Amino acid sequence: MSGPELPPLWRDLEFLAPMSPSRADDLARWVADGLTDGGTVLDVGCGWAELLLRVLEAAPRAVGAGVDLDADRVEEGRRRAAARGLADRTRLLAGPGAEAVEGPVEALLVVGASQVWGPDVDEGLPLDHAAALAAMRRQVVTGARVVHAEAVWSVPPTPAATARLSGRDDEFLAPAALADLVADHGFEVHAQEEADLAEWDAFEAGFTARWDRWLADHPADHPDAAAVSAAAAGQRAAYHQGYRGVLGFTFLRLVAV
Ligand SMILES: C[S@@+](CC[C@H](N)C(=O)[O-])C[C@H]1O[C@@H](n2cnc3c(N)ncnc32)[C@H](O)[C@@H]1O
Structure with missing residues (x-):
């Protein structure tokens, strides 16, 4: 929603995706194990x-x-890189990912960011997986390790779930269908979770x-309070009464072939 200035998402989220820190560390170790000295890992839609x-x-x-x-997320990324002594090995850019010419690289991360190569998520259209995967394959060397994570239907979509999302059954794929598509675009599926x-x-x-x-930080009679309260309630209802357990998020570990 536009209007009230809300605290940044990174204050309460480690990632802008349903990914636990321990899963992230496992994925990071797997990617790191495939990198040579001086090799580049690129994160498109890095938040x-x-x-x-x-990694x-x-x-x-x-x-x-x-x-x-x-740009605000990128700036927060720069702050984190500096705080962890990684600034000299990290280059973060604010801009459209599809135009990021940085490659071909040894490792690629695309987590919840297929929309970089297709319609914006707000349009509620199915992701253009084919365009995303073709672009991802062009971005990496053969043998590159890629973490590609994306929203999927965990179970066949229910009316309650689709009503809270774009209304379309075809907004997402089943995990196996996404894995098949990936395999058709020059990647081998090493693992899927x-x-x-x-x-x-x-x-x-x-x-x-x-x-x-x-x-909590504003008086109850603040002119924006009703809208903020409705936004929170709407999101909770969408999840708990709608897509919880139906909308999933799959993690593919891929190797470019
Ligand atoms: C679901 S979030 C995931 C962020 C991050 N990968 C993570 O796991 O925390 C998707 C990110 O893609 C970014 N994004 C969306 N469209 C983009 C585009 N065309 N170019 C670059 N980034 C984009 C958004 O700003 C957002 O930060």
Whole structure:
């Protein structure tokens, strides 16, 4: 919503995705193990670059690049890189990811960011997976390790879930269908995992927390209070009465072939 200034999402979320810190560390270690000295890992749609920075911590001789449309998130990523002594190995850019020419690289992270190569999520259209995967393959060398994570239907979509999302059954794929598509685009699927409900619950709670923080910091008769309260309630209802357990998030570990 526009209007009231809300606290940044990174205050209550480690990642802008339903991904636990321990899962992120596992993924980061796997990516780091495939990097050579001086090799580059690129994160497209990096947000505040938390996963990228974890890869760089696990791969002390690698360099990292990240790009995200949201300049505030990129700035937070730079702050984190500096605080962790990673600034000299990290280059973060604010701008459209599809135009980030940084490659071909040895490792690629695309977490919840397929929309970089297609319609914006706000349009409620199915993601253009084919365009995203073709672009991802062009961005990496053969043998590159890629973490590609994306929203999927965990179970066949229910009317209650689709009503709270775009209204379309075809907005997402089943995890196996996404894996098939990936394999058709020059990648081998090394492993596939799905976010569990605890990760989703933590993500949704963190996502909603900024409205609660705003409400706690402002008087109840503030002109924006009703809208902020409605936004929080709407998000909670969408999740708990709608897509909880139906909308999933799959993590694919891919190797470029
Ligand atoms: C679901 S978030 C995931 C962020 C991050 N990968 C993470 O896991 O925390 C998707 C990110 O993609 C960014 N994004 C969306 N469209 C983009 C584009 N065309 N170019 C670059 N970044 C984009 C958004 O700003 C957002 O930060």
